[in-house]
Amino acid sequence: MTDRHAPPRGATPSTPALDRAGFVVPGRSGPPGGGGPGLTRRQMLAGSLAALGGVAAIGALSGCSTASATTGVRELAFWHLLSGGDGINMAGLVEDVNALDHGYHATQTVLAWGAPYYTKLAMASVGGRSPDTAIMHASRIAGYAPGGLLDAWDLDLLAEFDVTEDDFLPRVWEKGGLDGTQYSIALDSHPFVMFYNTDVAEQAGVLGTDGQLAPIEDPEQLLEVARAMQAVTGKHGLSYGYLGDGAQMWRLFYTLYKQHDAPFDLSGERAEVDDDAAIASLTYIQQLLDGTVCAVDGDYGTAVAEFMSGESGLFFTGVWELPTAKNAGIAFDAMPIPTLFGTPAAYADSHAFTLPHQSDPDPEQRRATYQFVSDLLHHSLDWAVAGHIPAFQPVVQSPEYQALVPQAHYAPAAEILNYDPEAWFTGSGSDFQNYFLETVQNVYLQGADPAAGWDAFIRRVNVQLSKPNPV
Template identity: 40%
Template sequence: MRQTSLPTRAPGRRRVLGGMAALAALAATGTGAAGCAAPAAVGAGRTRVRFWHLFGGGDGVNMRTMLEAYRAAHPEIALEASTLQWGAPYYTKLGMAGVGGRAPEVAALHLARLPGFGPGTLLDPFDLDLLAQHGVTEEDFPADLWRRGRIDGAQYAVPLDTHPMVLYYNTDICEKAGLLAPNGRLAPIRGTEAFAAALRAAGKVTGGPGLVVETLGADTIGPWRLFSTFYSQAGGTLLDENATRVTIDDAKAMKVLRFMRRLTEEGLAHHRVDYNGTVGVFGGGETAFLLNGEWEVSTFANLELPFSMARVPNLFGRPTAQADSHCFVLPHQRDRGGETNEAAHAFVAWMLRHTVEWAKGGHVPAYLPVLEEPAYLDLHPQSEYRSVIDDVALDPPAWFAGSASTMWIELGAVLSGVLTGSRTPRGALEEMRDRLQALLDTPDPLGGDA
């Protein structure tokens, strides 16, 4: 089943746009979520810090463990953590709270959704001096992830992790297919022909396709994540750096689209399978490889499946992989400041420094010192693909991009057809271009510049 990075059913375009339009209306009237205010301190001098997040499943378990550890270490803080419904409902409620200036002290957000979330209106910037007092500075993060949290010279998001597409592999099948190196890990694969050869070799062992990847389903987004990974490896872009113009490179896109079609057309990958089906096929030992987000690591570990994980092979020239990042943000409060605000910054810093527990769910910690801790390096297979932190391919900074966004859903539907055979690569390319242009022509419901 899907973990927190991707929901079982992503919201449709009308639902996303409608929710964001509602926020815009709230912003115009100055109204917001009522009853959300909190005093700076509660009970016996304890400072109150509220944290809203959207982590369920295995991520929810890991987050609760971290929060309990924080409470035990900080008895002077009254931490109130709320888990809200994933996706559009979460962002709508968080935005409403920010519009009213009566939001929680800290919240989780997907980094790629930051440009469409009203920095300066719905979010307050971090005080970097306060973070530094608690041992967290810009130098502790990958440069690109940190930069994406900065808008108009202010830092509105501090990255918690990155959750990239990775390659799961069944070690028993790969061993029989001669695909493992002497150290027991997957031997290096580079280029489309080498990958196709590996899939054929694995298929001879199982008697079926060597790879499974999501190809269809209601509001499917797996095909988009696959295309984004390969297209970024080819060096292609969707939009310019200001997200104002479509910049698709036809030659690079067609090379990727034809390869995607080849995967299913030649029987190298399963032809028609939804998200849950991919988990069942790989978890049942029916195929050697799965391309998916890293958050299913707990699922397969609980099945006692003989598997490991690796970075997506470099097939098109660059070792990148599609990814998003969970981050911490400060929802807008009319009177942010004082002890509560300082406690919020201290909470974020503490959570970042203690992300080994978070990494158990597969996510790669964004706080770089954790990547060198023995406790993290002892996590297998979670630490096997940690170097991808420097090669993540984030969405363009557009209001309609980011995890489970309108762009993912619309392009996922188009790219699904390439994998199932209902669209030609050329037809899909033209439809992708048209849909991106339509999104660009749609005003940002929150009135932002992105």
């Protein structure tokens, strides 16, 4: 166990690309919102939001929603942080369920990904101006629910709209709860997976008889497969971008760390971790970043471009890059990252529906909100088309989903998910992954001592554990 740490200096969070109004620039590809371009009805919808200056929906920032006096339709305020391809697809989904005429009309408010979004959501809950429902990353629930910023879901009422716990994988459902109370309902899971170029794999002789990548069962075998692919591409075997990107660094590290079946418990005053597993994982990442298997200093955009242009055979990324790969026109497939260290595991998060706190919610408004969320879950096949794995299992088990390739090939990753360790300062868009960037990047980039980098990171984590949750 690691417990030898001195306080570090504070971290500076990364800043997303914003327009002048402070909202995410739409149409961007890359983590975490991923998705390639391609003018569609959904893109036009997203463009319409942007054309109104990020205030397309910002008229709904007050979160005040009422029933129309003439139609009886409930006007719902729906906040989310989905940009790029994800934002395009969500705009289309909302349009589709609004057209069902189920007694509501939902209006979207799209806010800047990361800290700006979560700050505004907290302020809205405290100030009595919260929306009817909002998307949060499931990994952020532990920081918000204890402070009274979220209302609990009424599971009996949810069941009236044909949504129950049995419709979700246990890991995904449990992540939405805290101390026996359900604070979020997952829309999806978006794990870290491995894409591969099937043409390169075939030339490298690493395809199985089923046309998919032959099983990879240990660390050395992955290196061998990557080197065989590098011999075909002449550049790299694996694309993995991390430079200046704590989220990308953490996604790969945590996948490998949890494959050691190692604990990461932040429930006490000090982190309970497995130093040996962490150092072994970091050491293996250094082996990957040798300039042949993978670029030593690649950033995310470079890795995307390299794989999409056929200059590598493997790609470590999130499922959100599926539209980008399809638009690139390459022959590819995808799968969970191979189990290299004994325990199947993949880093992931989920977009999840929450009920930002309202002091005196209108019961009929709440019923309309439950209907809206249920409709989105039942119609989430389009969300799967864009890459994410639907959390609602009736969709995943449908013939339509099972016919989707490569989605059906990487869907098993949802059964081996590992969310961020629970603490008020962890989760997507938090400073936690920036701490990892600041303390460990030189381990990746310059071959620095893995033990020293890991100890520095855990010291930073322990400093945060000594502080109270500010919300």
